[in-house]
Amino acid sequence: AKLYKAAAEKAVETTAKPANLSGYTRVKQELVAPPFAPAHEQVATGGPKIIEITMETTERLMVVDEDTGASVWALTFNGSVPGPLIICHEGDMVELTLRNPADSMMEHNIDFHASTGALGGGGLTHVYPGEEAVLRWKATKPGCFTYHCAPGGAMIPYHVAHGMNGAVMVLPRDGLKDKDGNPLRYDSIAYIGEQDYYLPKDENGEYKYYETAGDDYADSIEAMRTLTPTHCVFNGAVGALTGENALRAKVGETVLMIHNQANRDSRPHLIGGHGNYVWEASFTESPMQDMETWFVRGGCAVAAMYTFEQPGVYAYVNHNLIEGVLLGATAHFVVDGEWDNELMEQVVAPRAFST
Amino acid sequence: AKLYKAAAEKAVETTAKPANLSGYTRVKQELVAPPFAPAHEQVATGGPKIIEITMETTERLMVVDEDTGASVWALTFNGSVPGPLIICHEGDMVELTLRNPADSMMEHNIDFHASTGALGGGGLTHVYPGEEAVLRWKATKPGCFTYHCAPGGAMIPYHVAHGMNGAVMVLPRDGLKDKDGNPLRYDSIAYIGEQDYYLPKDENGEYKYYETAGDDYADSIEAMRTLTPTHCVFNGAVGALTGENALRAKVGETVLMIHNQANRDSRPHLIGGHGNYVWEASFTESPMQDMETWFVRGGCAVAAMYTFEQPGVYAYVNHNLIEGVLLGATAHFVVDGEWDNELMEQVVAPRAFST
Amino acid sequence: AKLYKAAAEKAVETTAKPANLSGYTRVKQELVAPPFAPAHEQVATGGPKIIEITMETTERLMVVDEDTGASVWALTFNGSVPGPLIICHEGDMVELTLRNPADSMMEHNIDFHASTGALGGGGLTHVYPGEEAVLRWKATKPGCFTYHCAPGGAMIPYHVAHGMNGAVMVLPRDGLKDKDGNPLRYDSIAYIGEQDYYLPKDENGEYKYYETAGDDYADSIEAMRTLTPTHCVFNGAVGALTGENALRAKVGETVLMIHNQANRDSRPHLIGGHGNYVWEASFTESPMQDMETWFVRGGCAVAAMYTFEQPGVYAYVNHNLIEGVLLGATAHFVVDGEWDNELMEQVVAPRAFST
Ligand SMILES: [Cu+2]
Ligand SMILES: [Cu+2]
Ligand SMILES: [Cu+2]
Ligand SMILES: [Cu+2]
Ligand SMILES: [Cu+2]
Ligand SMILES: [Cu+2]
Ligand SMILES: [Mg+2]
Ligand SMILES: [Mg+2]
Ligand SMILES: [Mg+2]
Numbered sequence A, B, C: 001a002k003l004y005k006a007a008a009e010k011a012v013e014t015t016a017k018p019a020n021l022s023g024y025t026r027v028k029q030e031l032v033a034p035p036f037a038p039a040h041e042q043v044a045t046g047g048p049k050i051i052e053i054t055m056e057t058t059e060r061l062m063v064v065d066e067d068t069g070a071s072v073w074a075l076t077f078n079g080s081v082p083g084p085l086i087i088c089h090e091g092d093m094v095e096l097t098l099r100n101p102a103d104s105m106m107e108h109n110i111d112f113h114a115s116t117g118a119l120g121g122g123g124l125t126h127v128y129p130g131e132e133a134v135l136r137w138k139a140t141k142p143g144c145f146t147y148h149c150a151p152g153g154a155m156i157p158y159h160v161a162h163g164m165n166g167a168v169m170v171l172p173r174d175g176l177k178d179k180d181g182n183p184l185r186y187d188s189i190a191y192i193g194e195q196d197y198y199l200p201k202d203e204n205g206e207y208k209y210y211e212t213a214g215d216d217y218a219d220s221i222e223a224m225r226t227l228t229p230t231h232c233v234f235n236g237a238v239g240a241l242t243g244e245n246a247l248r249a250k251v252g253e254t255v256l257m258i259h260n261q262a263n264r265d266s267r268p269h270l271i272g273g274h275g276n277y278v279w280e281a282s283f284t285e286s287p288m289q290d291m292e293t294w295f296v297r298g299g300c301a302v303a304a305m306y307t308f309e310q311p312g313v314y315a316y317v318n319h320n321l322i323e324g325v326l327l328g329a330t331a332h333f334v335v336d337g338e339w340d341n342e343l344m345e346q347v348v349a350p351r352a353f354s355t
């Protein structure tokens, strides 16, 4: 907290010149729940914008795995894990109103990896229950970037590991490009947040239930020190993106998969597909091509683009398969269209053979 | 298993056009055990090929560490951990006959990261003991790619963590190149599969022995949830590539080291040497140069090229040195040739000194 | 040890041609303690140099965390964790005199990832207490490279995990450049070594104290096998680079952050800033730009360049926030200058709101 005061001090000095906002157009961005993306342009039209958004720091009890009854008092932005995807273009400003509901148990703030100064805004947005703050920052670097709550000290990993993180995508004004400068466009975005939970267990090995947000603090800190998550899930819970909740596409369609992991390394893989274009670093870099499995440095959001060539079900997993399958990091894409026997053919279906 | 049926359904629709195989030449590739590579051309001659290979899903009891007696009922492709290296060129087709011996305990299949559709072929190759299937897929992306068994659910990490994985190298038709387009050629391939095992122990801390493949299932799943392997070994067992089994080269020779890790991140390092050219992503990307230690995103095969400049013994390790030394991930290259004092010289051999 | 003898044998053959050192100028480099860098040129003037340095393998009891009293018998180069930063240019030679004080308990050596042959010099520098050796090697690859003690077998991870590692920076002769060939210069270097410790605890969960270096050997090996560090710290101890020890800079100044991690992956992030230019691989590669969080493959040193745009306190962390906050991997930069409201503004300071 002392650190945050020090970081904030400089930012509120009266000697700093007021910002010149002329030339910017104000627009509102309606945030939507993951795995969806807000309405946006891939190529910016018009001049730079000040994009107004609002987020609430909601604390809610979430079931993480119905099979075991594992639950968590999730700390969230707008009620979802991950928090909503924000999209702007390089040169735009993001103006966030951050509200902490009066019935919250905890203070929250927000650190935008995409921004510059004051601990990514963390020093300027410290809201207690019943408080709001407004932060404006300029998107100077293109790429996908994590944001997360970082209220100070041990509360930083505690809030992040309770779901309080999400992503901003800062598009180049003229959109995404391959290494030769050719435009790359997508038909849809799949916004996937991977969450590592460290859920405390009782002496019988059963996941513990807590009455209120924050009650699990001491147990959680102890669990986190093992560096071994009990769950690695997409979009907050086991099965949040499978079965009825599976993502959908068609052969020939291009999906931009945005993977956010605010804390722990991950290695996404699309079973049966590829990362045709992958931006692990930023959109300033040319995308890497034809990857089997890409990497999310813990504390990053990355983007990977794929055009489906075959119908069927694709699993998108953290390819540490223990994490992908046993700990929960699996999503499904259900893709419609016509099978291409040239790309793959079952020449002989499974049948008995004799030697 | 339901997922696999869904993935398979699309692939066997009768409406799909038959593949046009005219213009392809059929050849057989004799697979060999690691660390060796099958006979192949670095630059493709002639038109595209259909490369016929056969693999058996062999289950066998393997000693992992003679010192401790640790053993595992390895699930394998062709009896080795990793499974054999397959080599083709971009534009070729691979036609695999996969046979599950009648005396197997378990069902198996194969997911090729290099392929497109049906869960990488996993949906089309589900063979029970005594069954065979034939899968053909087209290599459209150049690079080194993992393949592995993925029979569904918790069996996926279980089979992979029991050794059931290997690599395909899809070479560009005109061979490997540096970032300026100059050809890069190798004198030999060292194919190294890193295997993380999670071997169950009894209450005395001794590694457990099991009568049959699959008997360790419940214990293994529990051990895997710790995310902490008991062993990280190259080519199936501690010491499989050291001592009498060390790899051999000469000063001036260029080796292409192919490192497969189907599940867990690794960071290979050649002690006393470098990664002169490293392809972490694919062969579509230019290689990274002059790396001290490179990265294998878990669920990847990568290639690194080095030309030996000094004679002596080189250790090739996973440079998490706990994993490299204590858990087993060490191989040796024994290199013959003449020492170059310009590159390195022992100016003063260890001797007593006085202050 | 047998391996080291094998590696050394080739290097001391009498048939090897003597090195031709004509054309080199001899200079001494005074090594300094981290986080500082020795005096050096960013662009080399004059011809290649033989850079003479001296290091002592000092064993000392260090407090790792004052709060808990956790301590370690650190094994060091020159008394600090990490060992001193060495700087040369591509084409230079480094000539190291390595001295093991007579009162040491253990033998030590040094493996330079930047060098070529004899296990990075490890085979030629095996000094017992009271011994010295002199090694000369040529810097043929530009980049930041780890060096570390590697006395053989389980002693390798033991010595490295007790602090015995550091970094060499081999600059291109004409200095650092961006991808278009434009020069990149820095005003200062922040040399940060991340150390994973695996400190043994007693049956009450208290960190154990040992009388002498090496006494913790058996306990340490057991702790390392968990692959779960008790501490991940910068420059040897919790708080070594925060508070009074924080790093300092001014708005407009450019800092080159050199991060060494000799054993375990890390993912540095500058809270409120970015990696404007990041060299994860080598200086042969163009730097990656605009990264939120970069990656240190375990067993690597990497460089990241940032120009401060806002005043205030910046935290530089391993962005696995459990490791960064709970295990200690946090440093602070205190930056003076004028706040820029255009980049970020606290439009509304935290205040009560009503619905
Ligand atoms: Cu919070
Ligand atoms: Cu952060
Ligand atoms: Cu199998
Ligand atoms: Cu896979
Ligand atoms: Cu040592
Ligand atoms: Cu090393
Ligand atoms: Mg379940
Ligand atoms: Mg820019
Ligand atoms: Mg990013």
Ligand SMILES: [Mg+2]
Binding pocket: B065, B067, B068, B238
């Ligand atoms: Mg042994």
Ligand SMILES: [Mg+2]
Binding pocket: B140, B141, B142, B284
């Ligand atoms: Mg292609």
Ligand SMILES: [Mg+2]
Binding pocket: A292, B143, B144, B145, B146, B280, B281, B282, B300, B301, B302
């Ligand atoms: Mg690969």
Ligand SMILES: [Mg+2]
Binding pocket: C065, C067, C068, C238
């Ligand atoms: Mg403390």
Ligand SMILES: [Mg+2]
Binding pocket: C140, C141, C142, C284
């Ligand atoms: Mg060079």
Ligand SMILES: [Mg+2]
Binding pocket: B292, C143, C144, C145, C146, C280, C281, C282, C300, C301, C302
């Ligand atoms: Mg390096």
